[in-house]
Amino acid sequence: MPNLNLNIKENLPILIVCLILLTIGLITIYNVTNQVYFLRQLIWIIIATLGLVIVYQISMPVLENIAWYLGIVNFVLLLAVLFFGHGAGARRWFSFGWINFQPSEFAKLSVILMLASYFKNKNLEFNFKKLFVPVAIVILFTFLIVLEPDLGTALIFLPILAVMLFWSGLPISKIFILFSPLLSFICGFSLYLWIPFFIALSIIAFRKLTIAGWLIAIIVNIIAGLSSPIIWAHLKEYQKARIISFLSPWLDPKGMSWNLIQSRIAVGAGRIWGKGILSGAQQKLTFLPNRHTDFIFSTLAEQFGLIGSLVVLILYFYLIFQFIKTAVKTHDQFASLVAIGLSTALTYQVIVNIGMVLGLLPITGIALPFLSYGGSSLLFYFIAIGIILHIKTKSE
Amino acid sequence: MNGSKTQKRLVTLILLLFLIIIWRLFHLQVILGARYYRLSELSRIRKIYTPAPRGRIFARNNIVIADSRPSFALSIIPLETDSQTIKTVANYLDIDYLNIKEWFENNAYLRTPIKIKRNINLETVLKIEENLHTLPGVLLEVEPLRFYPYGPATAHLIGYLSAVTKEELKNDSFYKPWHFVGRAGIEGQYEKYLRGNEGIRYTEIDILGRELGPLKEKREEPPVAGYDIYLSIDAELQNLAYELISKYKKGAVVGIDLSDGSIICLVSHPSFDPNLVSSGISQKDWSNLVNNKFAPLLNRVISCAYPPGSTIKPLIALCGLQSGLINQETRFASCLGAFTYGNRTYKCWTKHYSLNLTDAIVYSCNTYFYQLGLRLGLDRITSYLNLWRVNKKTDIDLINERSGNIPTREWLDSRYGKNCWTTGIIPNLAIGQGEILVTPLQLAVIYSAIANNGEYYTPHLLQSIKKGDKTIFQYQAKKNQIPISADDIKIIKKALQGVVEFGTGTSAQVFGITVAGKTGTAENPPNLDHAWFVGYAPAEQPEVVFCAIVENVGKGGAIAAPIVGKLIEKYFAIKQQLAN
DSSP states (O other), rough: OOOOOOOHHHHHHHHHHHHHOOOOOOHHHHHSHHHHHHHHHHHHHHHHHHHHHHHSSHHHHHHHHHHHHHHHHHHHHHHHHHHHHBOOTTBBBEETTTTEEEEHHHHHHHHHHHHHHHTTTTOSSSHHHHHHHHHHHHHHHHHHHHHTOOHHHHTTTTHHHHHHHHHHTTOOHHHHHHHHHHHHHHHTHHHHHHHHHHHHHHHHHHHHHHHHHHHHHHHHHHHHHHHHHHHOOOOHHHHHHHHHHSTTTTTTTTTTHHHHHHHHHHHHHHTTTOOOOOOHHHHHHHTTTTTTTTTTHHHHHHHHHHHHHHHHHHHHHHHHHHHHHHHHHHSSSSHHHHHHHHHHHHHHHHHHHHHHHHHHHHOOOOOOTSSSOOHHHHHHHHHHHHHHHHHHHOOO | OOOOHHHHHHHHHHHHHHHHHHHHIIIIIIIIIHHHHHHHTTTEEEEEOOOOOOOOOOEEGGGGEEEEEEEEEEEEGGGOOOHHHHHHHHHHHHHOHHHHHHHHOOSTTTTTTTEEEEEOOOHHHHHHHHHHSSSSSSEEEEEEEEOTTGGGHHHHHOEEEEEHHHHHHHOOOOOOOOOOESSSSSHHTTHHSSOOBOEEEEEEEEETTTEEOOOTSSSOBOOOOOOOOEEEEHHHHHHHHHHHHTTSEEEEEEEEETTTOOOEEEEEEOOOOHHHHHOOOHHHHHHHHOOOOOOOTOOOOOOBOOOOOOGHHHHHHHHHHHHOOOOOOOSSSSSSSEEEEEEEEESSSOOOBBHHHHHHTTTTOOHHHHHHHHHHHHHHHHHHHTTTTSSSSSSSTTOOOOOBBOOOOHHHHHHTTTSSSSHHHHHHHHOTTTTTTOOOOHHHHHHHHHTTTTEEOBBBBOOOOOOOEEEEOOOOOOOEEEEOOOOHHHHHHHHHHHHHHSSSSSSGTTTTTTOEEEEEEEEOTOOEEEEEEEEEOOHHHHEEEEEEEEEEEEHHHHHHHHHHHHHHHHHHHHHHHHOO
């Protein structure tokens, strides 16, 4: 007989915070779209709540046991979506009527579970044998989602890996060395960026690694750093243009830079106190295609102003902080790693989405947790809350 | 399990990221808040696409044959207008109100001016200008409009512009609903180079629709003009060719410079006015053009294939010489005006009596070639024509080129069924009638290979592409070779010289220049025959080849040969003029 006791008293603050975020999201969705989207979102909330309650019942050992099976199923789904999927100029989700199922949302969960089960009780050392499996998993899942293409979601696995390694006790310097080939490749586009990076890397690697390790790090980084300008120089103009538009998918061809201006004006026009609920001229008049999904924060900032935006940010920070606190408190290493992985995912999506809406980061299609319209994202975060609450109350 | 130090570091990092977001929010909502509030509530931003001037097209000696000139266009911004305004404007412009309405409903660019009509006459412009203040969301703009100074004479060569199609909008993200796209000819072939890149400017406007000035947040993107295209066409020859051919109902003329295969004139008749078509032709006028029984939109030089008639005889003769079955002096049974094979009678146009090969070409004796053809057999002739690429396109840089046709055994089998045709087609094939087809361009290329002893260049119009003064592409001529023995070609060229000197093509003669060529009559039952003439000059050291076909006028000698003669005369007159 499962224990249906939700430990309301202990879990109430987190649940209330989620409820407030959901309510703000619903109001905003109602405001910028129509009742259909509002009702669909309500239905999703009910489904997601069921998911939360079910996940809350699952004990940590069970979750750990199914981690790798989940990973394999998710891998197959990600492969399948590349062939049978739908999406605007991409293949990202399976469509069943108005219900879209996005496997990449759940890839976050399976990757976090797999990494947690791999890292737990391990004395992590910086060597190839120990780091091969987690790095391979992350590269594989990132690559599959990049192919969809959905760069914004794909990149989420990199901070998740980094933070989980950090949480497992690997020093920051070693994590830096592990990610250095990627950083070297990115910095490689500008010599002024690459030289300081390379000097810093050489010093850190020299102090932290053996001579052989240092040599390997240096060589790999030189190759990675050189390959970006070389590859770039050998690309045809149209290929370059394709990459640029891939990195910022909607920047211009579909008039997204126009939307970015509109988004910025909407945010700014909210001023300190906002224009008030159910108003927002900018959002109503503008033809902003994602104003209830990816750009929902701009609508919100227009209605509720700086004060409302700050409230939302504080609520998010509270949630993230609770996730981390849960990770600290639990004595189950697996649970702790899962909690820290989930907190990283939440932080990444909040920062990247709002950063995009405010014009700080390039436009990538990534949802704002609890607020954006969309079922898969909602379900994932409700499951995350279910897991966190379980760890908090049952596996201390 | 983890020390509070790890936790502290993580929380600090996250806090830092949140502070960046908060600072940005503060910047947008407090520092810039008032301005953005004004932009959102009291004024609007208008996004205006500034048209890029389309690249110009030049003929030889930098003569402009396609240019842009300023014209008035009326646009409406869907979000800023109302039904009454649309009705009024529709009334002024004499277009259907419902059309505009429908157009708007299928349009995603709500804040961008949508072009309603181009090339508006000054009178209408003045009328609308007077009332502009009562017409919200209506803009009168000056935009570059395509202009072709030579009009119908260059219509098929240059092509024309027309509104972008739904298909193109879907397949190429470059295009916007108000764009005009190059069709046919050079405009179609080099569309990607000519079209340039639209600029974008953002302006702030107040409630009354008055522009307050450019938006500070967004730099203006200036339009980038299209590349200029330089062609090998000689404008004077082009004009003369059009003038000569337009005396008749239908026909085509093409001229090739033998030194590099560049096209110096290309005319198809009847023609149309590309200026009218490209400035937004009415649906009715357009259907009239498309359904006209003379097919004025058809480029007869490259898209029409005709039986070559007697102009094929030099190739049949070469085939005979190469096979070793005949030589220069070979004679067959005398021509008594007709020839019987099986139970069919094949006619010759006069009684030639006994002729050798050279004279058979000079006087274009059918009876001689009936017998030569039968001697050679179907397969030998078709494989020899194949060597001359009669069933291949010439690969000129124009869209919609078609190839000729060779009635090979396989082709006849698939057309009529195995054994359902007889060798009775061979005599006809040998004089270029029936199912053998060539385009005027192909025939010109074949004769340029004859003139140059088997060597010829792929015909080409484009010389270079330039961006201002900077050449970004320079065409390199592509040389091809058809294997012919030097002795054989000498015989044929002598005969072709004879055709013009004293044979069937004397009306192509030019004072002071030896012309060589061949007349031809393409039978076109039940209608009147088409007249061919293809010739090159000077016969001793050929520089240029012209090919002309005039449809439905009868024999080639009298009609087509003078056209080529006059063009050759003009070609050398221009050359002389330039030398002085």
